[in-house]
Amino acid sequence: MTIPLAPGVYVREVPSGVRSVIGAGTSTPALLGNTATLKTLRTPVLVRSWTEFRTKFFPTPADAIGALTSANEAYQAAARKRDEIDATFKRASDFSADSNYTSATSKKAAQEAWIFAVQVANLAYSLGYKTDDTKKTMDDASKVVEASKAASFDKDAFTTSISALYKNIADQKAKGWAAGEEAVQKAAEAAADAVTKLEKDASRTVAEQLREPLEAAEKAMHDAKVNASVRDHLALVSLAEVIDIVVQAFKGYDDKWCLGEAVLGFFANGGSSCYIVPLEITNTTSTFEGSSADNTGLAGLEKVSDVSMVVVPDLHLAASENLSTLAAQVVAHCAKMRNRLAILHTVPDLHAEDACKFKDGLSLGPRTDLATLYYPWLKVPGMDGKARTVPPSGHIAGVWAATDASRGVFKAPANVSLAGATGLTTTLSDDEQAGLNAAGVNCLRSFPGRPLMVWGARTLVDPSDRDWKYVNVRRLVCFLSDSIRQSTSWAVFEPNDEHLWATLRQSVSAFLKDQWRQGALQGATPDEAFHVVCDASNNPQVLIDRGEVHCDIYVAPVRPAEFVHFSIQQTAGQAV
Structure with missing residues (x-):
């Protein structure tokens, strides 16, 4: 002092x-399911509105053409790099050392060589190469500068060092430093042609006709072995995948997919933001595991710490023999992360007693306190405006999020009206719900003079386990645990x-x-x-x-x- x-x-x-x-967040779900852009976007993505979700995962034809236009711009920018690459390698290959270097002229030559080496390094960085890839170039340039500043100037040593610098740079082209530039140039031309044709006639017919040239351009880039880091850095996405999205946008999306309506229901019921985890879920799907290295599936979701609910609206699309295994993987993920619950749903078209049998047929492992099951399905207006039936899990996630915001995570997310739905596929009586409730199946009800209501708040734990029987108790303890863990790392x-x-x-x-x-x-x-x-x-x-x-x-x-x-x-x- x-x-x-x-x-x-x-x-x-x-x-x-x-x-x-500080209290941890509890209102952000992760929704896993089929998306139209799965080929180009596979990692968990945070979305904050229905419009943002629709643009990224279920684009309209205009949105899809816009994505192709953006891809074209990236390819045109990459093509413009070709002149710079050619000029760089030409200068390196045309270099001829002076046979009569002096102490004075060597300093000027060394300065020019150093500047050229920096330009080469900057070009490599702009193409997506890492610093290690150009370290030798800069080391060689340093040797040239040191040779020019030597107390006793050695003409032969300087000539050898500067010749080696330019030769090593020139050799980079032969070693694949700019591999595939011809293929990139042709891909840029194909992309530009595709955008021009769609601007003149934005139709499914034209989009179908563009498949072949764009797929050929993509194959040429693959055959030319264009460096993967260069493609990522310059945002050179697969033209074949982009045109596939354009065609699908014109064709319309698979009406069996329910992710879109689930997200719409989430936002309609008060949700503010959610993560989308693209997955392909079909009757042959056997795992949601994904890859930690690629940041996909449940493995990729492990890196997202602020998720508190996991929803799989397309779970029912899996084969019946795989459904229980996939649901168990979701619950196991929740158990591993310790701060989230799974919101599951039954398969469609079940009567009350069948819903109980479905629940009994699920084998979710030891942590059933981290799983919930909702029944029946909802009647909703689909993404295209047509009436359809969908599972309630996305809508329920919105109810949980809204209840957390208005009352707190300790309030049971039940006796709450359900927005974004016009009806239930099955109307339940009190007697029918009695059996379902005892089994831990949370019901949605329709009462006279009232909107659709969420009328259950139990987990799938054994009914004799009083500690974790209720959703709000399980979520409250998760919240307390996560909050304390995050805030006491000091x-x-x-x-x-x-x-x-x-x-x-x-x-x-x-x-x-x-x-x-x-x-x-x-x-x-x-x-x-x-x-x-x-x-x-x-x-x-x-x-x-x-x-x-x-x-x-x-x-x-x-x-x-x-x-x-x-x-x-x-x-x-x-x-x-």
């Missing part, structure tokens, strides 16, 4: 040392002593007290709602020696009033 010399009042700010726990490698324990107790207790005030925990006082233990009683020396600190948290979540009973008795006017 600086010692003041002038008389006066001095104020300094001192950090409080308080560590806060504690790692801190001194493991009473000061750390007290700070953890204070942080977690303050967070839980705030949740109690909001109504997430039951009890008349905070002491009745939660209890946090982090002291010497659960952190003995043996744990400290192992580098561990334990914080035990006990909470009393609120549970929904699922059955409300009133007793009415006649009193004949007498006081009770």
Whole structure:
């Protein structure tokens, strides 16, 4: 602290040392399913509106032609690089060393060589090559500069070094540094021709006619072995795949796919943003696993930390013998991530007793507390405006998100109206729902004078397991766990002593007290709602020696009033 010399009042700010726990997000689902742009877009993508989703995954003909136009622009930009590439290699191959270098002329030649080497490196970077790919060029240029500055100038050494620099650059073309430039040039011409023809006549017939030339251009690029990193850097997407999207946009999309209506239902019911995970789901699909390296499928979704629900609107398209296995993969993913639940649905056209049999036929593994099942299907206006039936899972995700925003994750997402649907495929009676509810199947109901309602909030855990029977309890504990985990990473490698324990107790207790005030925990006082233990009683020396600190948290979540009973008795006017 600086010692003041002038008389006066001095104020300094001192950090409080308080560590806060911030609530994690709970309102973002991931929807997995078939998309029209699967060939060009396979990784999880965050979308914030229906329009954004439609443009990226189910484009209209105008959107698809716009994608082709963007691809054409990328190819034209790549083609313009050809002149720069040719000029670079021509200069390198035409170089001839001066046989009479002097100390003075070598410095000028070295400066020109250095500038040329930098230009080559910049060109390589603009094409998508990594720094390591041009390291030798810059190392050679450094040797040229060093040779020109040597205290005792050696003409032969300098001539050898500068000749080697230019030769190595010239050799890069033969080694494939600019492989496929001819193919890229022809692909650019084919793309430009395709855009011109579609601008004159935007029709399915013209799009079909363009398949052959664009597929041929793509094959030529493949045969020429155009560097993959160059293609990625210059956004040279597959022209064959893009024209396929254009044709499909004119043709219309598979009416068995339900992802589009699920996303529409999500936003209609109050959802604000969701991740789309493109997958091909057909009767031959046997896995959703994907690839972590390619960032696809459930493996790619593991890298997205803010997802709290997983929905597969096209799950029913899988073969019946694979359906349970695929659903189990989704639940296993939720168990691995520990912060999300699966929203499942039945297959279509089931009666109430068949829905119970369907649920009984699911084998989801040990973590059924992380799975929910909704029934029946909904009647909705489809993406094309025509009436169709779809699973309710996307709409339910929107209800969960809206309930989280309006009340909190602790509120059961039930007794809530369902938007974006005109009816149910099956109207249930109280007796029919009784059996379904006991089995953990959440029902959608239609009551006289009321809109369609979500009328169930249970997980698929065994009914005897009272801890995780309700969706809101399971989601609340996931929320608490995720929030504490994310907000206490500062504690790692801190001194493991009473000061750390007290700070953890204070942080977690303050967070839980705030949740109690909001109504997430039951009890008349905070002491009745939660209890946090982090002291010497659960952190003995043996744990400290192992580098561990334990914080035990006990909470009393609120549970929904699922059955409300009133007793009415006649009193004949007498006081009770």
